[in-house]
Amino acid sequence: MGFFSTKRSGKAKVENEMGKLLNSKSIEENTERLKDRLRDCDDIVYKEFRVGAEQSLKFLLVYTDGMSSRDMLNDAVLNALMIHAREVPPDATEPGEELYRLVRYGGLPASELADNDNLEDAILAILIGDAVLFIDTTEKSIIIGAKGWPMRGVSEPNTESLIRGPRDGFTETFRVNTALVRRRIRDHKLKLKQMRVGKRSFTDVGVMYIEDIVKPELVEEVTRRIKTIDIDAIIESGYIEQLIEDNYMSPFPQINVTERPDEVAASLYEGRVAILVDNSPFALIVPTTLNSLFQSPEDYYDRWYVATILRSLRYVASIISLVLPALYIAVTSFHPGILPAKLVISIAAARQGIPFPALIEAFLLEVTFELLREAGLRLPAPIGSAIGIVGGIVIGSAAVEAGIVSPIMVIIVAITAISSFSIPSYSLSVGFRMLRFSLMVFAGVLGLYGIMLGVLLILSHLVKLKSFGIPYMSPYVSSVGSDFKDTIIRVPSFLMGRRPLTIARNTVRLKNNRHLINQMEREGDNDDKK
């Protein structure tokens, strides 16, 4: 034993072609180096053990406490090795090599094993939750996939609950999330490109796509953009989103975020690319269009006219949440003549004695409402609803009674708030909230004309915007008629024969079966007549 350990002793550290420090043959030296590198990391466990007839074969198992499954290591490593190591002939010339081969290809009843010859990779493996087994007298070590940490189970997504549809949502564990998607796409064409982003966090980032549906340049662009990220840590998928989006000044989200694996799967089938990030239950979907932000997975599970009505309702709601307070300001302070006389009189009567101009009144109430919403979000659910009651009922009616705001303004703010909640995408509704305030200023300065200017500005911006090369307003601006099947209207399922042409290739997804069903029905009728 001593013979081999002295052969490469001393401090003659050898590096491989990647510039990484190679393992030493001596287990003592390896231990020393590891402990030096990982000093003051008290959650690292070094388990040294000896097996063999004479207890002469030394092993070192290193893992991070809490991140590796102790049961698995006990079962698959310690238990197994203590038995199998006896099979090494005692007179082998190079017991290390022999032992390594035996252990690597048979000794360990573990499903995930990898070879390793350098310290850097070994340390990374240890820190991401795997265990590394060092064997004395050989520089090869074995990485054993033993990740197992306490994790949240798959549960219903909180931010996107549906009446109808699967109840499972993403978790914080990357592998669980990829599995949830894979369960919905059992096709070998579903690809998952994994990379590690973050110089310190080494966060797993996965790019998922279906090879023959997605446009190859899109995948290339996504991976290229992710690879340009040079950051110390990725805590949440929001980091990636903000670092790779097209226009950081836009109030509109250019990347769709979802907690739902069914939505990710459906997007992949449309030719989009999903980005999954470890430690985040939110997957990113690119390219995103304004239209796709108005879609909810339920639209496809429900019957088509239900979906169509709900879709149009959402579009109307978004317009209301954008312009209603601004319209109120413009009409009351510039053009009362537009409304029917009776309505004008009741509005004017309600505003009687209000000390503020309409713009200030609207701002006052809108800001109060935003405060309430923010306060309600931060509080635990039971108290949050109390805030809602206090804000909505108590402050609202008190403000009206005190004569600070008019009751009509309260109604307007309430309708606006409800409308903004009915937009499926949270980040889109936040964008609309911001734009609502600027439109209110436009309306306060230039009336209806100001609102029109503001709306034209928003339209111009939307038309300019692109998400990963796809115009944000497509299919409304892409001259592709067949893509209109899935916009404000959602046509019956049997007609949705093609994927969106602006995004996907290989576009046929469904063959119309309606006539087959009708034919069978006719045949059935004929049989009855006989």
Added chain:
Amino acid sequence: MMIKNNDNVSPYQIAMIIIMSVISVGVFSIASDAADAAGTDGWLVIALAGALNILAVVIIVKLNSRFPGKTFAEYSQIVIGTILGKILTFLFAAYLLLVIAYVTRAFTEVIKIFLLFRTPTEVIMLSLILVCTYIVRGGVECIARINELIFPILFIPFFIVLFFGLPLMDFSNLLPVLQTPADKMLTAIPSLIFSFGGIELALFYIGFMKNPRKAYKPAIIAVLFITLFLVMVTVFCIATFGKNATTQFLWPLVNYIRAISLPGLFIERLDGVILSLWMLTVFTTIVSAYFIVSYSISKVVGTKEQKQYVLPLAIIIYYLALQPDSLAELYEWGAAIFPYAITSFLYAVPIILLLIAKLRKLGVR
């Protein structure tokens, strides 16, 4: 790698651009012009003018097809020489600047009449021009897309509003048909040509298509659509008010929409609706022309980008639009300049260039 800016205009977008740049402030006054020119046969004159313009647009597409991938600013230099081509392009840009200034000012006056009585003209005008510069800086792709996007937003409510007025109409007002002598009808055509101004922008926009030969169908359909729409508006106005009253109005279409009142409709006066529709037409007309101006200037000067000319041009437009003292003066100016400018750029220039190109055997085929 991703294509960053493909600068392509699809055939469908060509149709949208032509329609949206022609339908402008003119649509609100056309019924009165038509009734003025030919009485109850006014709509027939418009139809004739439309037929003439189909011919013009075919010539434009023919000319552009000889130079695929090139716009008027580029091929005019090939056909009649660099210097003459540059001068012609510059003249075109100057004419378009006048159009933009005219439309901006006319619209500003309308806003002052309908909505903002006390707001200074300068504020209204400047805010409109600045909003336009934002989209123009985006390039031809954005212009094409905004036209495509606004088309349904404009025309769906437009048609709904127009058809709400059906109960007001008395179609016997259109009688007698074909009373006007043929020679009077033909001489009336030029006075209605300004309503078709904007088609000449196709000289440029078709150059941004991948295959200009595909422009025939959309361009002809666009002109047909415009003609039918203008005929419809004229017929509706004359049917509602009769030819004599129609000639008296400055904007018969506005009076027509104002006359519509439906019981139970939430909005009493449709002024807001009129204004919104009007604004959309004005906006698309301005941006389509505005882009061509900045593009032409970049071609005349010989720079690659058009962006940097957009803001300085805004100042020129603002200055030009401030010149007339009143709406009447503005209309006088318009009547003095535009019929000649449109006749030359819509008919004379394309025909002459096409002939020269044919004689010198320039371009494809």
